[in-house]
Amino acid sequence: MITLNILKLSARLTWRRRFGAMLTCIGVASGAFLMTVIETMQGTLTEATSLKPEDRKLVVYRENRFCPFASRLPDAYTARIARVEGVAQVIPVRVIVNNCGTSLGVITFRGLPAEALPGLKLKLIEGSLEAFGQRGDSAVVGQRLAQRYGLKVGQSLDAAGIRVSVAAIVSADEAKNEDVAYVKLDFLQQSTRSLGIVTQFDVLVKEGFDLKVVAQAIDTELHGGQEPTQTRPEKVFVAQMARRLVELIEFTRWVGLAAVAAVLAIVANALMIEVRGRVKLNAVLMTLGYQPGHIRLIVLAEGLALGLFGGLFGLIAAWLFLHFGRFSLSTDGVTLAFQTSPQRLFLVCGICSLLGLLAAVFPAMVAARQSIVASLSAER
Amino acid sequence: MFITCQNITKSFKKGDQIITPLQALTLDLEKGSFTALMGPSGSGKTTLLNLLAGIDSPSSGRLEVAGTDITRLSRSQLGAWRAQNIGYIFQLYHLVPVLTAYENVELPLLLQPLSAAERHKRVCTALDLVALSDRAEHFPRQLSGGQEQRVAIARAIVADPPLLVADEPTGDLDAASAKAILQLLRQLVNDLGKTIVMVTHDAKAAAVADRILHLEKGQLVSDI
Numbered sequence: 310m311i312t313l314n315i316l317k318l319s320a321r322l323t324w325r326r327r328f329g330a331m332l333t334c335i336g337v338a339s340g341a342f343l344m345t346v347i348e349t350m351q352g353t354l355t356e357a358t359s360l361k362p363e364d365r366k367l368v369v370y371r372e373n374r375f376c377p378f379a380s381r382l383p384d385a386y387t388a389r390i391a392r393v394e395g396v397a398q399v400i401p402v403r404v405i406v407n408n409c410g411t412s413l414g415v416i417t418f419r420g421l422p423a424e425a426l427p428g429l430k431l432k433l434i435e436g437s438l439e440a441f442g443q444r445g446d447s448a449v450v451g452q453r454l455a456q457r458y459g460l461k462v463g464q465s466l467d468a469a470g471i472r473v474s475v476a477a478i479v480s481a482d483e484a485k486n487e488d489v490a491y492v493k494l495d496f497l498q499q500s501t502r503s504l505g506i507v508t509q510f511d512v513l514v515k516e517g518f519d520l521k522v523v524a525q526a527i528d529t530e531l532h533g534g535q536e537p538t539q540t541r542p543e544k545v546f547v548a549q550m551a552r553r554l555v556e557l558i559e560f561t562r563w564v565g566l567a568a569v570a571a572v573l574a575i576v577a578n579a580l581m582i583e584v585r586g587r588v589k590l591n592a593v594l595m596t597l598g599y600q601p602g603h604i605r606l607i608v609l610a611e612g613l614a615l616g617l618f619g620g621l622f623g624l625i626a627a628w629l630f631l632h633f634g635r636f637s638l639s640t641d642g643v644t645l646a647f648q649t650s651p652q653r654l655f656l657v658c659g660i661c662s663l664l665g666l667l668a669a670v671f672p673a674m675v676a677a678r679q680s681i682v683a684s685l686s687a688e689r
Numbered sequence: 690m691f692i693t694c695q696n697i698t699k700s701f702k703k704g705d706q707i708i709t710p711l712q713a714l715t716l717d718l719e720k721g722s723f724t725a726l727m728g729p730s731g732s733g734k735t736t737l738l739n740l741l742a743g744i745d746s747p748s749s750g751r752l753e754v755a756g757t758d759i760t761r762l763s764r765s766q767l768g769a770w771r772a773q774n775i776g777y778i779f780q781l782y783h784l785v786p787v788l789t790a791y792e793n794v795e796l797p798l799l800l801q802p803l804s805a806a807e808r809h810k811r812v813c814t815a816l817d818l819v820a821l822s823d824r825a826e827h828f829p830r831q832l833s834g835g836q837e838q839r840v841a842i843a844r845a846i847v848a849d850p851p852l853l854v855a856d857e858p859t860g861d862l863d864a865a866s867a868k869a870i871l872q873l874l875r876q877l878v879n880d881l882g883k884t885i886v887m888v889t890h891d892a893k894a895a896a897v898a899d900r901i902l903h904l905e906k907g908q909l910v911s912d913i
Contacts, residue, residue, distance in 0.1 A: 310802050314800075315799060318799055321788070321792070322787060322788075326787060589783065593779075595768060596744050596771065597772070597777070597796055597844070598771040598775070598797060598848075599772075599800065600768035601768070603768075603800070681744040682739055685779075
């Protein structure tokens with residue numbers, strides 16, 4: 310009960326000097342914002358590139374090629390790949406991007422047979438999937454891409470020399486699949502004067518088969534063909550294709566650490582100033598019978614509150630930024646769509662609270678150690 | 690005896706010098722008494738008051754207050770002991786500026802296992818006693834000096850400690866307010882049986898007390 314009373318007192322003292330507390334919270338919120346964005350980028354990268362036992366997808370690409378413009382494989386490979394033991398499904402895909410370099414907001418066209426569309430488990434938001442099958446230049450557009458460019462059903466999308474009509478807008482289980490315009494393979498091949506040519510094959514492996522073994526079997530099967538291939542699990546393919554993104558995003562880890570240090574310094578500095586300004590108040594409280602442990606608790610609770618609320622403000626701002634900004638980073642036709650998760654938000658909130666608490670340890674010790682008599686006669 | 694000081698000495702180092710504000714002081718005070726401590730600046734009055742209140746500790750000697758030898762208590766134990774036994778009234782009131790009069794008075798009660806309703810009752814009683822019930826929601830900046838000191842007195846008595854120590858409680862007040870405060874302190878002794886030790890420079894203020902002790906150079910020179 311006494312601890313609760315003291316926590317309430319700490320909250321009251323913090324609230325009554327809310328202008329100063331708010332400034333500290335804004336500082337913490339800025340750090341938390343940065344941390345959330347970086348944590349989201351890191352998390353997205355980890356999810357996109359870390360192979361899991363349940364993963365069943367392979368990507369067949371032209372050997373020694375690292376750009377969709379350079380990977381040219383004959384679509385006749387489809388039947389040969391399908392014959393390899395362990396292969397459940399093969400989808401020939403032509404990928405065309407308006408920018409092959411590392412960039413934000415790249416438009417990616419994925420050309421695939423119309424019958425392969427239901428297998429992508431896309432959820433219709435607007436328009437009609439039947440229209441996709443009826444008209445040659447129709448496209449099914451992922452909602453992230455549609456929202457970024459303000460696309461509506463019936464409008465045209467013109468990029469990379471390709472002009473399509475938006476037949477439907479869809480959502481998908483994975484954010485990266487919402488950042489793509491799906492078009493018919495033959496239309497895309499015609500538009501790019503590459504009939505019979507695809508960029509890659511997306512292969513689904515049967516359960517119980519080892520991905521690497523099947524990948525090797527595919528490459529062995531196509532070894533004597535006109536274009537040699539390199540088959541990799543989808544996430545390994547993404548990790549290798551997006552290596553520039555990986556380097557870039559891994560660099561941001563340092564920025565994240567700087568944000569952590571900033572939060573720590575901001576709270577510690579604010580609390581040290583506060584503790585120094587409250588020398589007399591703490592001495593009065595101790596005269597009234599507050600023990601050093603009570604004074605420590607007041608300062609620690611204040612640090613925790615500043616960290617917690619600053620963190621909350623920051624992560625709410627970051628969530629709004631990422632949710633409505635729908636940012637994605639692309640390179641060589643591989644897209645990483647940044648999407649935060651409740652776990653990441655809780656993690657950042659927890660880190661900020663912990664940092665607030667840690668930052669308060671030294672000021673709390675200073676406050677509790679002060680001499681009552683000397684503090685009562687201090688100038689401030 | 691309620692307070693027993695035996696050969697109390699307080700000394701500390703300041704640069705190369707050793708300062709001794711109190712030297713081998715022996716003193717007994719009865720429960721329910723009102724004692725005024727007088728003497729020139731540097732005579733050791735406030736040092737003695739701080740020792741009695743347990744916010745400072747003697748360099749040597751024995752000091753028993755309300756049945757406890759407080760020289761043997763740790764810092765935390767002293768805090769808990771002060772919460773039970775001491776009400777401190779400062780010359781400059783030392784109210785917490787961001788808390789209302791009510792919240793300032795409530796501060797000592799937050800250390801006791803009381804329900805919110807019980808705390809409310811006690812705070813209201815204390816504010817009633819100093820005739821400031823109507824100012825409960827005012828912040829210190831909205832009160833006059835005399836009112837602030839009355840809030841400070843309410844804060845000192847709210848936990849019902851047996852000993853009140855007051856360091857020049859009227860030193861910063863006009864004559865009328867000072868008179869009211871002294872009457873209030875007298876009333877606390879007469880009606881509630883509190884023991885009060887008050888430091889003052891003012892002979893008129895000291896006259897309210899039952900006993901006047903004069904200190905000079907850390908030693909007791911007269912006991913009236």
